[in-house]
Amino acid sequence: MSSSFVVACVGKPSAGKSSFLNAVTDAAAKVGNFPFTTIEPNQGIAYYPLECPCSKHGVSKQCKPRYGWCKNGRRFVPIRLLDVAGLVPGASEGRGLGNRFLDDLRQADVLIHVVDASGTTDDNGREAKGYDPVGDIQWLRSEIEAWVFGNIERRWPGVVRRHKATKSLAVDTLHAQLAGYGTTRDIVQRAMDTVVRLQLIEARDDISQWSTEDLRRFVGVFLDQRFPTIVALNKIDMPDADKNIAAILKRYRRQPNVVLRDGVSEENIVLTSALSECFLRRMVKQRFIEYTTGDDDFKSLDDDPALTELRELDDKARRRLDNIRDLVLFRYGSTGVQEVIVRAVEAVGFVPVYPVKSVVNFGASSTDSSSAAFQDCVLVRPGTTVREFARKMHNQLDVNFAGAETVGNLQLAEDDVIVAGKNNIIKITTTAQ
The missing domain is CATH 3.10.20.30 (Beta-grasp domain)
Incomplete structure (x- = not known):
C-alpha cells in the first residue's frame, strides 16, 4: 500500500544533485521493503518524517509499519524520488537531454531544484570560478514554462474554435489542454482562481478573448499550482556561498498579492550540504559516530568516551567532522536534506x-x-x-x-x-x- 506521490529532483549538471539523492535515499538501507512494485534505475526512495499516532493512542510497542519504520513515535513514510536528467539552457528546444527532462516532469507532484550556491559551476555545469547562481532558478523555470506554453500556443486557434462551438467552461477547456501534464481539474481551477484574484487577465472567463500574453500569464500561474518547487541551495559550506545565498534569498523574498517569482518563494528555499550528509552517514555505517539525519550535532568517542561501541577517529576524519560541525551543523542547525523532503511533501499539503x-x-x-x-x-x-x-x-x-x-x-x-x-x-x- 503506497502513496503515488512523486518528487522530481532537478538541476543543472554538477550542481550536487547526485550527492543530494545519495543523501536522502540511503536513510534506511536495512529497511528493504518498499511499497512500489517497480523502481526504475533513475528512481529512489526517500523518507518523509511525521508524528505517528501510535504514541498518542498508547500502542507504540505494537506499531509495526509495513513500509518504512517508526522510532519513538516518529514515523518515516517512503516516498518516490525521481532523478531527472540534468537540464541546461535551451532544453525546451531539445538541447541536451531536454526532451527527456521535460517528459519526466509529467510524473512529478513536486520539484526539488538543487542549486549550486558556491558559484563553482556555470549554467551548463562546467567548472567555473565566481559564477553567479542567482539566475539558475529563473532559467530552469523559464525552460519549463516555454515547454508548456509552446505546446499549447501551437494548438490555441483550434482550441478557441472548439471552445466557442461547444460553449464549454473555460476551466474545462483549459483542463483538456493541460491534462497531458498530469494535472487535475482542481489544479486548473486553482490557477484560474489565482488569475481572477490577482486580476492578471481582463477577459477571465472568455478564453477566446485571450491574447498571447494572457495565455502566457495563465501558464505561469498554472505551473505554480502544478509543480510547487523547493530549492535545495546546496554546497553552503563552500567559499563564496554566503554572498550568493544572501542574493538569492533577497531575490525571492515573497511579496503579498503578487505571483511567485519564477515559481519560488523564500520560505521554500532550504540551505543544504548534501556532501556533509553523505559523509556523516558513512561515518555512522562505519561506527565512528552516532547521528540521525536532521540532527544539529553528532557524537563521537571524542565527545563521549562512554560510547564504547564506537570506533576511534583518525586525524583526517576528525578534521572533516570538525569542519562539518562548525560550517554546517552549528551554523545552520542541520545539513538541510531532511528539511527539503518535509517541505516538498508539505508544499502540496x-x-x-x-x-x-x-x-x-x-x-x-x-x-x-x-x-x-x-x-x-x-x-x-x-x-x-x-x-x-x-x-x-x-x-x-x-x-x-x-x-x-x-x-x-x-x-x-x-x-x-x-x-x-x-x-x-x-x-x-x-x-x-
Whole structure:
C-alpha cells in the first residue's frame, strides 16, 4: 500500500544533485521493503518524517509499519524520488537531454531544484570560478514554462474554435489542454482562481478573448499550482556561498498579492550540504559516530568516551567532522536534506491516512489486541474524501463500500473530507464483510 506521490529532483549538471539523492535515499538501507512494485534505475526512495499516532493512542510497542519504520513515535513514510536528467539552457528546444527532462516532469507532484550556491559551476555545469547562481532558478523555470506554453500556443486557434462551438467552461477547456501534464481539474481551477484574484487577465472567463500574453500569464500561474518547487541551495559550506545565498534569498523574498517569482518563494528555499550528509552517514555505517539525519550535532568517542561501541577517529576524519560541525551543523542547525523532503511533501499539503481494521486497537485484526498496529500510512492529496480514499485503496472497497468510521466509533460520511488529526484513522466497512 503506497502513496503515488512523486518528487522530481532537478538541476543543472554538477550542481550536487547526485550527492543530494545519495543523501536522502540511503536513510534506511536495512529497511528493504518498499511499497512500489517497480523502481526504475533513475528512481529512489526517500523518507518523509511525521508524528505517528501510535504514541498518542498508547500502542507504540505494537506499531509495526509495513513500509518504512517508526522510532519513538516518529514515523518515516517512503516516498518516490525521481532523478531527472540534468537540464541546461535551451532544453525546451531539445538541447541536451531536454526532451527527456521535460517528459519526466509529467510524473512529478513536486520539484526539488538543487542549486549550486558556491558559484563553482556555470549554467551548463562546467567548472567555473565566481559564477553567479542567482539566475539558475529563473532559467530552469523559464525552460519549463516555454515547454508548456509552446505546446499549447501551437494548438490555441483550434482550441478557441472548439471552445466557442461547444460553449464549454473555460476551466474545462483549459483542463483538456493541460491534462497531458498530469494535472487535475482542481489544479486548473486553482490557477484560474489565482488569475481572477490577482486580476492578471481582463477577459477571465472568455478564453477566446485571450491574447498571447494572457495565455502566457495563465501558464505561469498554472505551473505554480502544478509543480510547487523547493530549492535545495546546496554546497553552503563552500567559499563564496554566503554572498550568493544572501542574493538569492533577497531575490525571492515573497511579496503579498503578487505571483511567485519564477515559481519560488523564500520560505521554500532550504540551505543544504548534501556532501556533509553523505559523509556523516558513512561515518555512522562505519561506527565512528552516532547521528540521525536532521540532527544539529553528532557524537563521537571524542565527545563521549562512554560510547564504547564506537570506533576511534583518525586525524583526517576528525578534521572533516570538525569542519562539518562548525560550517554546517552549528551554523545552520542541520545539513538541510531532511528539511527539503518535509517541505516538498508539505508544499502540496498531502495528508497521512492510516487504514485500520479496528478503531479500538488500531490493528490488522479487530479482535486480537496484540496484532500489529498502524501497519499502513498512505499520503493523499488535500480534499480527498472518505469514498475517494476507499477507491484509492482498492476498487473492491469502493464497489462494496458500506460505511466508514474513525476513532471513538464516529461514523464518517462518504463525502467527508479527510483531515489530519481529525478523521485520518479510518476503518472501512464493506458489504462483503
